[in-house]
Amino acid sequence: AQSVTQLDSHVSVSEGTPVLLRCNYSSSYSPSLFWYVQHPNKGLQLLLKYTSAATLVKGINGFEAEFKKSETSFHLTKPSAHMSDAAEYFCVVYGRLSGGGADGLTFGKGTHLIIQP
Amino acid sequence: EAGVTQSPTHLIKTRGQQATLRCSPISGHTSVYWYQQALGLGLQFLLWYDEGEERNRGNFPPRFSGRQFPNYSSELNVNALELEDSALYLCASSLVGSSEQYFGPGTRLTVT
Numbered sequence: 001a002q003s004v005t006q007l008d009s010h011v012s013v014s015e016g017t018p019v020l021l022r023c024n025y026s027s028s029y030s031p032s033l034f035w036y037v038q039h040p041n042k043g044l045q046l047l048l049k050y051t052s053a054a055t056l057v058k059g060i061n062g063f064e065a066e067f068k069k070s071e072t073s074f075h076l077t078k079p080s081a082h083m084s085d086a087a088e089y090f091c092v093v094y095g096r097l098s099g100g101g102a103d104g105l106t107f108g109k110g111t112h113l114i115i116q117p
Numbered sequence: 118e119a120g121v122t123q124s125p126t127h128l129i130k131t132r133g134q135q136a137t138l139r140c141s142p143i144s145g146h147t148s149v150y151w152y153q154q155a156l157g158l159g160l161q162f163l164l165w166y167d168e169g170e171e172r173n174r175g176n177f178p179p180r181f182s183g184r185q186f187p188n189y190s191s192e193l194n195v196n197a198l199e200l201e202d203s204a205l206y207l208c209a210s211s212l213v214g215s216s217e218q219y220f221g222p223g224t225r226l227t228v229t
Contacts, residue, residue: 097173
């Protein structure tokens, strides 16, 4: 079964500075990886996805992520943070769920991004 | 194009009661997934329905059940509610065979 580890539970940056949210994955085969964002009391919105095409993936709202197989990482970045980026971010891997059976999404525990004015 | 919709937005029940949550997928999507997001426990996979059949379920007791209707909408039922069932329940949909899931806004269930 696959797993995903988000290395920081909280990240705080100043508005206008770069954002880096770190994610490592474990998968027995070439994974499909996603980043989702959840604003307070809202559902999840798909930011971007990696499905074995280009290793640098561009998403919405200026976010991008780079798939590094040698490091089993899929870190999310943005050059300049905006106040509206404050939210919870989830790194997600698609593959065989724990306990066997069908494939599905496995979520990291989330990183809370705080933007300081 | 309309996204995934869920109803109700909020639901308050007392311990021992039953709760019914509803989800309508994006048009053309046949797979519906249910997740529980409880405080401190993260997002946990509950159930997956496709073409009216239950395809997989997560590590939850049988009092969590559901069904999918011919129009692909879905219902999640939670029987004999317990305080720890209080959570945000998220529904997602996808095209058959796709790993890309689209989420609804959720139903906040509070058990008192």
